[in-house]
Amino acid sequence: MENKKYIAEVIVNNSVNKLDKLFDYIIPPQFINIIKEGTRVLVPFGKGNRQFEAYVFGVNIKLDEDTSKLKEVIRPIDEEPILTINQIHMIKWMKGKYLCKYIEAIQCLIPAGVVNKEKRFIYVNREKLNNHKYEMTEIQKDIINYVEEKGKINVESLYKRFSYNEVYRVIKQLENEGIIIIENKVDSRIDIIKEKYVRLVISKDLYKEALDSIKGAKRQQELMEFLKEKVEVKISELVNSHGFGRTIINGLLSRNIVEVIEKESKRDPLLNLELKPFPKLEPNDEQRVIIEEITEAINNNRVETYLIHGVTGSGKTEIYLQLIENTLNEGKQGIVLVPEISLTPQTVERFRGRFKEGIALFHSGLSDGERYDEWRRVASGEANIVIGARSAIFAPFNNLGLIIIDEEHEHTYKSDLSPKYHVKEIAEYRSKHEQSVLVLGSATPSIESYFEGVESIVKVRELKNRARNAKPPNIEVIDMRRELECGNKSILSRRLHSEIEKNLEAKKQTILFLNRRGYSTFVSCRSCGHVVKCKQCDISLTFHMTSKELQCHYCGDKYTAPRECPECSSKNIKYFGVGTQKLEMLIQSYFPKAVISRMDLDATSKKGAHNEILESFKSGEIDIMIGTQMITKGLDFPNVTLVGIITADTMLNMPDFRAPEKVFQQVLQVSGRAGRGFDEGKVILQTYNPEHYSIMLAAKQDYISFFEKEVELRKAFNYPPFSKLINITFTGENEKETYLAISKITDNIKYILKSKGYTNELDDIVFGPNEGMIYRVKNKYRFYVLLKSNKENYTLLKAIIKYLLIDSRQKFVSDNIITSIDMNPLFIV
Numbered sequence: 057m058e059n060k061k062y063i064a065e066v067i068v069n070n071s072v073n074k075l076d077k078l079f080d081y082i083i084p085p086q087f088i089n090i091i092k093e094g095t096r097v098l099v100p101f102g103k104g105n106r107q108f109e110a111y112v113f114g115v116n117i118k119l120d121e122d123t124s125k126l127k128e129v130i131r132p133i134d135e136e137p138i139l140t141i142n143q144i145h146m147i148k149w150m151k152g153k154y155l156c157k158y159i160e161a162i163q164c165l166i167p168a169g170v171v172n173k174e175k176r177f178i179y180v181n182r183e184k185l186n187n188h189k190y191e192m193t194e195i196q197k198d199i200i201n202y203v204e205e206k207g208k209i210n211v212e213s214l215y216k217r218f219s220y221n222e223v224y225r226v227i228k229q230l231e232n233e234g235i236i237i238i239e240n241k242v243d244s245r246i247d248i249i250k251e252k253y254v255r256l257v258i259s260k261d262l263y264k265e266a267l268d269s270i271k272g273a274k275r276q277q278e279l280m281e282f283l284k285e286k287v288e289v290k291i292s293e294l295v296n297s298h299g300f301g302r303t304i305i306n307g308l309l310s311r312n313i314v315e316v317i318e319k320e321s322k323r324d325p326l327l328n329l330e331l332k333p334f335p336k337l338e339p340n341d342e343q344r345v346i347i348e349e350i351t352e353a354i355n356n357n358r359v360e361t362y363l364i365h366g367v368t369g370s371g372k373t374e375i376y377l378q379l380i381e382n383t384l385n386e387g388k389q390g391i392v393l394v395p396e397i398s399l400t401p402q403t404v405e406r407f408r409g410r411f412k413e414g415i416a417l418f419h420s421g422l423s424d425g426e427r428y429d430e431w432r433r434v435a436s437g438e439a440n441i442v443i444g445a446r447s448a449i450f451a452p453f454n455n456l457g458l459i460i461i462d463e464e465h466e467h468t469y470k471s472d473l474s475p476k477y478h479v480k481e482i483a484e485y486r487s488k489h490e491q492s493v494l495v496l497g498s499a500t501p502s503i504e505s506y507f508e509g510v511e512s513i514v515k516v517r518e519l520k521n522r523a524r525n526a527k528p529p530n531i532e533v534i535d536m537r538r539e540l541e542c543g544n545k546s547i548l549s550r551r552l553h554s555e556i557e558k559n560l561e562a563k564k565q566t567i568l569f570l571n572r573r574g575y576s577t578f579v580s581c582r583s584c585g586h587v588v589k590c591k592q593c594d595i596s597l598t599f600h601m602t603s604k605e606l607q608c609h610y611c612g613d614k615y616t617a618p619r620e621c622p623e624c625s626s627k628n629i630k631y632f633g634v635g636t637q638k639l640e641m642l643i644q645s646y647f648p649k650a651v652i653s654r655m656d657l658d659a660t661s662k663k664g665a666h667n668e669i670l671e672s673f674k675s676g677e678i679d680i681m682i683g684t685q686m687i688t689k690g691l692d693f694p695n696v697t698l699v700g701i702i703t704a705d706t707m708l709n710m711p712d713f714r715a716p717e718k719v720f721q722q723v724l725q726v727s728g729r730a731g732r733g734f735d736e737g738k739v740i741l742q743t744y745n746p747e748h749y750s751i752m753l754a755a756k757q758d759y760i761s762f763f764e765k766e767v768e769l770r771k772a773f774n775y776p777p778f779s780k781l782i783n784i785t786f787t788g789e790n791e792k793e794t795y796l797a798i799s800k801i802t803d804n805i806k807y808i809l810k811s812k813g814y815t816n817e818l819d820d821i822v823f824g825p826n827e828g829m830i831y832r833v834k835n836k837y838r839f840y841v842l843l844k845s846n847k848e849n850y851t852l853l854k855a856i857i858k859y860l861l862i863d864s865r866q867k868f869v870s871d872n873i874i875t876s877i878d879m880n881p882l883f884i885v
């Protein structure tokens with residue numbers, strides 16, 4: 057056939073709004089069999105035909121159609137497609153679900169190291185230079201000399217050498233005259249690391265002779281003997297760990313006794329962690345039943361979600377380990393998600409101790425290079441287990457059998473960048489499309505997840521007992537209002553004080569927990585515990601320092617700050633909190649002999665500091681550990697018998713409908729650190745709101761009652777899981793312009809809703825626009841509008857947002873305003 061053309065539909069790797077769609081390119085005949093769905097290609101783009109990297113999403117054949125306006129693909133970048141067809145489907149699905157850009161979704165699936173960057177190279181055209189007619193300026197001469205000297209160089213390096221403005225102007229002009237030529241090349245940003253190794257090249261029979269020939273050089277002889285035992289050794293290792301300097305190595309090199317070879321090496325982030333074996337445990341009855349049931353589902357490729365609700369210390373990790381083992385035995389691969397790798401060193405240790413190898417780690421602390429290497433280990437099949445935070449859910453496995461989300465209630469599973477996905481949603485998608493089992497685990501499942509259990513969408517399995525027969529800790533609530541009445545103004549109740557004392561005498565360890573989030577933004581009464589809330593939203597009001605007013609963070613209603621408590625008329629109506637540092641000083645002054653350590657963001661900002669503190673806590677050097685949220689997760693220290701929660705109220709009064717849930721979770725999680733060994737654990741929980749259902753039920757460790765109460769309230773105020781929230785944020789440098797822009801969008805949303813017959817309900821659907829809780833960040837102003845939708849209008853609302861903020865964005869929002877859409881916000885900030 058004459059006019060048959062192969063057309064590639066591509067996504068250009070560029071985050072400009074206008075480019076967020078598929079573009080057609082002709083595939084030149086020589087590439088027809090190479091360029092497929094998922095191949096990365098180089099394409100010319102725009103008027104200047106600059107080269108861009110692009111991803112092929114589809115290949116079509118066109119017959120007798122006019123393709124004269126289309127450009128041609130320049131060439132493929134890789135030999136094999138970099139995205140599978142499954143992944144392309146997932147990217148399209150993510151775009152539809154989160155209203156993000158294609159390229160943003162692609163960037164979730166492919167690590168930064170793979171995504172290429174365009175580099176510009178520059179060189180001099182000698183002929184044109186010789187023929188030019190005018191006198192050059194000094195700077196022109198300097199630049200030309202510099203470039204000629206180097207041959208062909210990256211333009212970036214000119215910017216380092218000369219001032220940007222000068223270079224920019226000069227090279228533009230010289231380029232127009234053809235004196236210099238600029239070439240665009242797309243290049244991988246990450247270099248593959250090559251390591252140099254040394255090995256003996258002397259055969260066995262010549263060995264003795266060679267050894268004798270260097271009698272005078274004792275160290276060279278020693279190196280020979282050293283290498284004799286080994287195949288090859290890294291130069292860096294010889295130099296750094298074994299004291300063989302370069303001259304010694306060069307000595308043997310010059311005599312042709314050794315040679316140096318180069319091998320590609322992968323950066324291994326686990327390299328410097330020591331490996332302690334963690335042998336398989338005989339599962340107890342509760343564990344066994346669950347392991348058997350889920351293994352059966354894995355073996356039969358069933359699409360199934362399990363929620364393991366197991367009290368703290370019930371041995372969930374052992375279940376995960378055995379499930380992963382069974383998955384590998386089936387020749388399949390597994391993903392284990394943890395809230396934060398650096399905060400869950402014990403979990404990682406156990407997996408490494410059990411499986412030794414084949415584990416790849418994905419987390420935010422990796423350099424681009426490390427991330428790229430880990431990704432390639434997974435893609436090439438070298439690793440069959442991935443452990444990691446959020447991003448690990450995108451691990452490029454091709455035979456996925458099992459996904460585990462440990463501590464599934466943790467908020468770190470929600471991405472704060474676009475696409476604002478929740479790991480659980482991606483995991484559900486992969487489970488469904490790759491026939492694999494999803495396991496969620498928590499001692500305190502999120503209300504949404506447990507609700508899915510009630511609705512039989514997920515299968516809930518319970519672990520009611522601690523694994524090593526330890527008893528659950530005993531939680532005692534201390535009413536801080538009574539302390540004040542009795543004249544104790546200290547941050548420690550008398551009870552907590554004396555328990556710490558006792559614990560120190562018994563040589564047991566103590567954890568003191570202080571929550572920093574939401575610290576002193578709300579107003580409460582120290583005499584009666586009353587907290588001022590919005591009448592409409594049941595949300596604690598936020599105190600605004602500048603206006604000295606109280607404002608509801610959800611609906612925007614303003615209230616005047618009371619001078620005395622509306623409940624008990626006390627003048628003690630302001631809340632004063634303390635930070636961890638101050639707390640550490642206080643505790644040290646109360647217990648001068650105790651060894652105290654602090655674990656918070658400040659104390660652990662140095663690399664490795666977190667692990668160091670944990671190690672010395674484990675070894676028993678530290679008596680009292682003071683910490684923030686960092687110490688609530690997965691720590692298993694048998695010698696901790698006392699946990700003190702300094703105040704449950706900071707969290708309780710967060711302007712967030714999930715505040716009671718978070719308090720409940722946090723109290724149970726941090727309490728769960730106590731009494732995991734032979735001795736019983738005790739928890740002292742201090743609060744100004746002892747009657748709050750969240751505190752009372754946490755003290756009883758009664759998850760089910762808490763769940764029921766919470767669900768009742770969510771239903772009454774129409775919060776998730778009974779509604780879906782959508783949050784739209786506008787950020788801009790010009791306060792007024794940003795506000796007007798979001799107001800215009802809000803009006804449009806209302807207008808369209810009205811035209812679709814929603815008239816009376818508008819006030820129950822659209823809230824705002826309001827100032828963001830963090831109103832001014834880096835001189836940019838932030839406003840948001842919150843939408844509350846139900847099953848029947850969700851699709852409509854999504855379509856409206858898509859129309860206003862994506863498809864017709866240019867019409868409604870100027871380019872200097874950043875818009876962000878969150879389809880299921882966990883926090884509204």
Ligand SMILES: Nc1ncnc2c1ncn2[C@@H]1O[C@H](COP(=O)(O)OP(=O)(O)OP(=O)(O)O)[C@@H](O)[C@H]1O
Nearest residue numbers: 337338339340368369370371372373374523690728
């Ligand atoms: N079958 C078993 N036999 C003996 N010990 C076990 C068994 N299963 C688990 N353990 C031990 O019980 C302790 C608690 O287990 P693990 O840390 O897995 O609890 P968890 O459910 O993850 O708790 P948390 O939710 O508090 O993190 C660990 O020290 C673990 O080694």
Ligand SMILES: [Zn+2]
Nearest residue numbers: 581584621624
């Ligand atoms: Zn009061």
Ligand SMILES: [Zn+2]
Nearest residue numbers: 590593608611
């Ligand atoms: Zn309100």
